[in-house]
Amino acid sequence: MRHSWGETVDIPTGYLNTASIGIPPGRVAEAMRTALERWAQGRTTVAEYDPPVAAALQGYADLIGVPVSSVTIGGSASALIGLVAAAVPDGARVLVADDEFTSVTYPFVVHRPRGVVVDSRPLAELPGAAPGYDWVAVSVTQSTDGAMIDLDGLREATERAGTRVLLDVTQTAGWMPLHLDWADAVVCAGYKWLLSPRGAAWMALRPATAAGIRPLAANWYAGADLQGSMYGLTPELHADARRFDASPAWLSHVGAGVALPWLASLDLEAVRAHAVGLANRLRAGLGLPPGDSPILSLDGFDGASRTLDEAGVSHAVRGGSIRLSCHLYSTEEDVAAALAVLTS
Known part of the structure; x- marks a missing residue:
């Protein structure tokens, strides 16, 4: 110990x-044990999982420096990135880093049949090459070797050119201070540096970016009124990024609801x-x-x-x-x- x-x-x-x-x-593990015991004893309710989901949402927003209204939840980074990739127009040009983790690249690559072009360059070359592309999708810290993108250089280059940016902070959030409200999308899985169970992930979206994305996995949890969203044919989804929410893996968010606010407080x-x-x-x-x-x-x-x-x-x-x-x-x-x- x-x-x-x-x-x-x-x-x-x-x-x-x-x-x-x-x-x-220890507090995260204990919260998980308590939740597991309550489930095993038949003492759980759906509503008791809402506070940890909300706590983790706020924790993630604080960790990356964005408004909590811009954050949506999912089960994995690739599933959330897939929402963004599905919204890029036919023929869009996407730039990624050489040897990038495939949860970042594959969601875009599978759209090649509709003309989406995905090119890769050495990580250090991305800021300089970004102006020739519609999107740059990159992990802030590379999974293979820990190499890091020049965030300031990437921001300056993409803002000047109007290139949109998707950042994966799965290998960064939790150990490095981040202020990423300038990026169009910031995604993170929680089971590494955020010390949470696998099955919880988050993505922040700028309003202009969110406006062009369809909630392809729309479900009851994305509804503005959870109880009123369980049945029927007329979806009334959240007005903010929560309209993209996937139904949460409850136990994963029990752990995340403790881990992320704690990390954000450090x-x-x-x-x-x-x-x-x-x-x-x-x-x-x-x-x-x-x-x-x-x-x-x-x-x-x-x-x-x-x-x-x-x-x-x-x-x-x-x-x-x-x-x-x-x-x-x-x-x-x-x-x-x-x-x-x-x-x-």
């Missing part, structure tokens, strides 16, 4: 894999300094230059994955490289455990 930012986290030494799965703080500059600082100690211990991301990708360590597993160092392998990631609950001991294997 370790103590982190006023919470407890029950993980062994060597957990460096938040980029795959985030670990819930000094995220301090969280970033902690997580990136530990990642840079890993880099320094391996003779690598410092970076600005808590995710690092290591080449030239053939066979190290098995040895790391045997030593109890949780990690991932992406593109044939070892991927390690540090979050707010990571410690010097975690870094030392990894370095003991990788420098031997």
Whole structure:
């Protein structure tokens, strides 16, 4: 058991894999256990899940710096991005990063039969190339290696050219302060750095962007009056972004309703300094230059994955490289455990 930012986290030494799965703080796990017990005992009601859904919505809005009225909920990042991709016009040109995570790219690629063009460029080239495209869709922090887009450069280039921007912050929100009300769409899955159960995701939409999107998965939960939206043929959906809501995975939002407001209450500059600082100690211990991301990708360590597993160092392998990631609950001991294997 370790103590982190006023919470407890029950993980062994060597957990460096938040980029795959985030670990819930004690309060999040306890909320989940209580909800599970109530369900198992037949004591739950539909209405009791509304407050955690609302709390997570507000937490997400606070984490990325947007009005809560602009945020909708879904089950995954790709499903939410799919709403945006379905709304781009025939023949639209979309720019993505080379080796971008496919939850960002595939929702656009499947529209090639109607003339949608999807091109990829190296991440660093996206701001310069953006003016030739209708949309740029990119993860702020790349899943493969932790590389980060130049947000200021991308904003300046796209605002000048009128290019729309979709940002995926699944590998960014929760450790880095964000102010993204300028982006047309900002999507995030909660089960990594937001320390929530899988099955909860959010997307913020600028009003002009939302106006051009059809609520393709319209359902009772998107109704302005939930009780009045369960039957009939005349949908009266929310006037704001909630009209795009998917019916929530209740238990997932129970956890998210605790995790996101807690993360939003923290000094995220301090969280970033902690997580990136530990990642840079890993880099320094391996003779690598410092970076600005808590995710690092290591080449030239053939066979190290098995040895790391045997030593109890949780990690991932992406593109044939070892991927390690540090979050707010990571410690010097975690870094030392990894370095003991990788420098031997």
